Amino acid sequence: MVEIVFLAPFITGIIAFFIPKAMGRRLLVGTGAVHLFLSLLLWKNRPEAIFNDYFAVTPEGLLSLLVISLLFFLISIYTIAYLKESEIQNENIFTGFMLLFLSTMTMVTLSDHIMVMWIAIEATTLASAPLIYTHRSAASLEATWKYILICSVGIAMALLGSVFITLAMDIGKVDAPLSFSALTLVAKQLDPMWLKAGFVFILVGYGTKMGLAPMHTWLPDAHSEAPSPASALLSGVLLNCAYLGIFKTNKIMHAAGLNDFSGTILIAFGLISILAAATFILKQNEYKRMLAYSSIENMGIIAVGTGIGGIAAYGAMICMIHHSLIKSSLFLSSGNILLGYGDRFIKNTGNMVSRMPKTFVAFFAGFAGISGFPPFGIFIGEMFIIIGAFKTGHYIAAGIFILSLCVIFAGFANQVMKISFNDSDSTKTIGLKEKASLVWPQYILLLTSLVLCFYMPDTLYQTIIDAVTAIGGGLK
Amino acid sequence: MILHPVDTILSLVLLSVLFAFGASRLPVLIKVIAFQGIVVSMVPFFIGHDMNAGGMVFTFATLIIRGIIIPMSIYVAIKKVDIKREVEPIIGFHASILCGLGLIVAATYISKQLNIPSISDYKLLFPVAIALLVTGMFLLIARRNAIAMVLGYIMMENGIYLVGTTISIRARHIVEFGILLDILAGVMIMAIILQNIKRTFDDVDTANLRTLKE
Numbered sequence: 243m244v245e246i247v248f249l250a251p252f253i254t255g256i257i258a259f260f261i262p263k264a265m266g267r268r269l270l271v272g273t274g275a276v277h278l279f280l281s282l283l284l285w286k287n288r289p290e291a292i293f294n295d296y297f298a299v300t301p302e303g304l305l306s307l308l309v310i311s312l313l314f315f316l317i318s319i320y321t322i323a324y325l326k327e328s329e330i331q332n333e334n335i336f337t338g339f340m341l342l343f344l345s346t347m348t349m350v351t352l353s354d355h356i357m358v359m360w361i362a363i364e365a366t367t368l369a370s371a372p373l374i375y376t377h378r379s380a381a382s383l384e385a386t387w388k389y390i391l392i393c394s395v396g397i398a399m400a401l402l403g404s405v406f407i408t409l410a411m412d413i414g415k416v417d418a419p420l421s422f423s424a425l426t427l428v429a430k431q432l433d434p435m436w437l438k439a440g441f442v443f444i445l446v447g448y449g450t451k452m453g454l455a456p457m458h459t460w461l462p463d464a465h466s467e468a469p470s471p472a473s474a475l476l477s478g479v480l481l482n483c484a485y486l487g488i489f490k491t492n493k494i495m496h497a498a499g500l501n502d503f504s505g506t507i508l509i510a511f512g513l514i515s516i517l518a519a520a521t522f523i524l525k526q527n528e529y530k531r532m533l534a535y536s537s538i539e540n541m542g543i544i545a546v547g548t549g550i551g552g553i554a555a556y557g558a559m560i561c562m563i564h565h566s567l568i569k570s571s572l573f574l575s576s577g578n579i580l581l582g583y584g585d586r587f588i589k590n591t592g593n594m595v596s597r598m599p600k601t602f603v604a605f606f607a608g609f610a611g612i613s614g615f616p617p618f619g620i621f622i623g624e625m626f627i628i629i630g631a632f633k634t635g636h637y638i639a640a641g642i643f644i645l646s647l648c649v650i651f652a653g654f655a656n657q658v659m660k661i662s663f664n665d666s667d668s669t670k671t672i673g674l675k676e677k678a679s680l681v682w683p684q685y686i687l688l689l690t691s692l693v694l695c696f697y698m699p700d701t702l703y704q705t706i707i708d709a710v711t712a713i714g715g716g717l718k
Numbered sequence: 719m720i721l722h723p724v725d726t727i728l729s730l731v732l733l734s735v736l737f738a739f740g741a742s743r744l745p746v747l748i749k750v751i752a753f754q755g756i757v758v759s760m761v762p763f764f765i766g767h768d769m770n771a772g773g774m775v776f777t778f779a780t781l782i783i784r785g786i787i788i789p790m791s792i793y794v795a796i797k798k799v800d801i802k803r804e805v806e807p808i809i810g811f812h813a814s815i816l817c818g819l820g821l822i823v824a825a826t827y828i829s830k831q832l833n834i835p836s837i838s839d840y841k842l843l844f845p846v847a848i849a850l851l852v853t854g855m856f857l858l859i860a861r862r863n864a865i866a867m868v869l870g871y872i873m874m875e876n877g878i879y880l881v882g883t884t885i886s887i888r889a890r891h892i893v894e895f896g897i898l899l900d901i902l903a904g905v906m907i908m909a910i911i912l913q914n915i916k917r918t919f920d921d922v923d924t925a926n927l928r929t930l931k932e
Contacts, residue, residue, distance in 0.1 A: 384929060405881050405893065
């Protein structure tokens with residue numbers, strides 16, 4: 243029974259609104275553990291859904307689901323410690339919406355019907371908006387307003403795109419269920435013009451949610467204003483969910499033989515995102531915004547990889563998994579920095595290496611990983627994408643790609659060095675004891691990335707290959 | 719050429735778009751949106767591809783929510799929290815109306831180019847849908863008042879609803895359901911944020927929301 247994976251957190255999420263704080267925290271971790279267990283069961287058995295018109299277990303969905311489960315479980319452990327250290331009014335609302343957010347994201351990974359997918363992605367917006375507004379400041383209010391408005395308009399575009407795909411079915415006289423898997427089988431009979439129009443609107447719509455430039459403007463605000471556990475979820479898994487919508491539509495495009503068209507658009511949006519991130523990351527003075535721009539960069543990298551196809555598509559999948567692991571660890575570490583220094587600006591931090599040594603290890607390792615250093619997985623992913631780009635003759639794209647990565651690395655490194663080694667105002671005390679539950683989740687996330695780089699279980703490897711074969715990818 | 723009744727009522731929607739562009743006060747704008755909501759959700763009755771009892775009830779429920787409940791709740795909300803009634807345009811009213819005319823002409827031109835067999839009997843359906851979509855977006859951009867922005871968003875959704883429910887028969891109910899859910903939950907959350915904006919800044923002018931940049 244597939245549906246229970248998203249129904250369980252939905253029910254516990256509703257319950258969390260009405261129970262005392264301490265129980266709510268336990269419920270958060272408990273649901274995280276149960277969810278992880280259910281996802282692993284799903285991996286093992288790959289059952290049919292009860293409502294199999296609407297839901298299905300697909301390789302790309304399974305990959306995202308496992309990432310979501312693992313991240314949520316670790317983040318929930320961190321969240322408990324975080325909630326004890328920080329003052330959050332209405333904690334019930336926070337935990338409740340965290341669980342609802344988990345439920346809606348799980349629904350995205352399992353949905354197969356085009357419209358159900360759309361409803362699920364829209365539901366993630368609605369469930370995550372209250373998380374961004376947790377601190378109830380004027381700035382967080384602005385971030386939430388921007389988030390809701392920009393994403394709602396974006397998602398409305400995706401709906402229009404989905405409607406165009408149904409129109410492509412009508413004109414092509416196709417009689418099939420309106421699901422991604424069924425449409426991929428009959429893709430050749432769909433009307434190409436409306437299919438293309440549908441893809442463009444869906445890419446713009448879900449791309450808004452995924453953080454592709456120039457529709458990314460909500461992302462840095464939302465990520466910097468949300469409490470750190472919520473930012474980690476937003477960046478680590480929400481962006482992947484939106485990407486999944488694009489990925490599945492791209493599958494139809496590939497089956498219809500229109501992959502040149504979709505690939506070119508994906509590469510263009512991807513490169514614009516990487517360039518935008520490179521431009522803005524250089525002068526960021528808040529560390530959480532800096533991390534948010536790095537997410538935009540990575541989403542751009544994934545889009546470029548998917549667009550190029552072949553070995554690069556495999557690289558994009560690797561990047562997606564490792565970006566989730568590493569970026570969420572970075573956001574959790576940034577939560578420690580915020581609690582420790584009590585300030586969001588880089589200039590008011592400093593000397594983290596001796597003042598918060600444990601967080602420093604996590605933050606610095608995360609920085610190395612996200613910038614594409616071995617032995618972390620993003621290195622392999624980016625390598626594959628660059629090789630793929632050269633193989634298929636995308637020389638200009640590869641040039642822009644490599645150059646931007648260098649610029650981003652320089653900008654990122656500059657800021658991280660300031661946080662880590664600059665002199666800091668030693669009269670100010672660090673307001674945080676680095677408890678185990680505040681650093682170990684990050685260590686585990688980074689270790690997972692490290693291990694996956696050297697040893698990938700066969701079933702995981704096979705699932706990635708299954709997922710990317712559908713868009714013409716593979717290790718060839 | 720005989721005009722289909724659907725085209726007749728849709729021409730009223732086109733006029734209401736222009737009226738909305740010229741409206742300087744929120745209550746007027748809300749009434750226009752309510753009118754559009756009613757008309758747009760009545761269209762499926764006329765284009766009854768296969769209207770069974772369940773479909774009737776569903777469409778009727780949509781009509782009530784879209785045409786009455788949502789506009790009423792926004793109206794009550796602005797009364798209760800005592801929000802300023804002016805829409806505070808970024809682009810002036812006359813310029814807006816001119817832009818609106820241009821957008822409508824463009825929408826008609828574009829939909830002439832696209833040949834959609836299932837709705838070729840209804841001359842105005844696709845033009846109106848596209849016009850609602852782009853003009854809703856225009857309203858979203860060209861007004862600073864947060865409620866006027868929400869109303870622009872609803873107008874856009876009206877346009878998508880018109881496309882979604884008429885173009886394709888197969889996905890109709892799930893599209894209706896999806897949009898309904900979306901608009902209900904979306905407007906509710908937006909309303910909550912609006913109240914908070916009002917409480918924090920004592921106004922719903924989005925010019926206050928300018929501190930986060932880059």
